[in-house]
Amino acid sequence: MLDMKIKPQRGETYERRMMIMKDSNCGYCMGGEILAGFGIKICDLQVSQLILFKEQSHPGRVIVAYKDHVSELVDISDEERNLFFQDVATAAKALHKAFHPDKVNYGAYGDGGCHLHFHLVPKYKDEFEWGTPFAMNPGKTYLTEEEYAQMIEKIKAAL
Numbered sequence: 001m002l003d004m005k006i007k008p009q010r011g012e013t014y015e016r017r018m019m020i021m022k023d024s025n026c027g028y029c030m031g032g033e034i035l036a037g038f039g040i041k042i043c044d045l046q047v048s049q050l051i052l053f054k055e056q057s058h059p060g061r062v063i064v065a066y067k068d069h070v071s072e073l074v075d076i077s078d079e080e081r082n083l084f085f086q087d088v089a090t091a092a093k094a095l096h097k098a099f100h101p102d103k104v105n106y107g108a109y110g111d112g113g114c115h116l117h118f119h120l121v122p123k124y125k126d127e128f129e130w131g132t133p134f135a136m137n138p139g140k141t142y143l144t145e146e147e148y149a150q151m152i153e154k155i156k157a158a159l
C-alpha cells in the first residue's frame with residue numbers, strides 16, 4: 001500500500017509528499033553530520049544506501065538503509081521489499097568475499113529511529129561476541145580516516 005502513501009494527497013505536490021517520507025532528524029534521510037556520527041556512506045544500491053558502521057569491533061560491519069523514511073518491512077510493497085532484500089544479499093556477499101567471516105549476523109531494530117535498515121555484522125569464530133548477539137554499539141574500535149577509506153575500497157571492490 002506504499003503507492004497510496006506516496007501519491008500526493010489533495011492539495012499536495014509530489015515533492016511535498018516525498019519530503020514527508022524524509023525525517024530531518026534522521027541520519028539515513030539527511031546524511032551530513034547526523035550520519036557522520038555513526039557511519040560513512042559507501043554507495044547507493046538499488047533501493048537503499050550501503051553505509052560503513054564507524055564502530056568496527058566486527059571488521060566489515062555495515063548498514064543497509066532503505067531509501068525512504070519508513071518504519072516497517074510491511075510498510076513497503078512486495079516489489080520494493082524484494083529489491084531491498086536483494087540489496088541486503090548484495091552487501092552480505094561483498095562482506096563474505098572481502099572479509100571471510102564465519103557468519104554474518106543481521107539485525108533490524110530501529111525503535112527510536114524508525115527508518116528501515118539492517119545491520120550486517122560479520123562474526124569471526126572465537127573472536128569478539130562470537131556465539132552471542134552483537135551489541136548495538138560496543139564503542140570500542142574506531143579506525144583512522146585512511147583505514148576507513150581502505151575498508152570502503154575493499155567492500156566496493158567486492159560488490
Ligand SMILES: [Zn+2]
Nearest residue numbers: 026029069115
Ligand atoms: Zn530516515
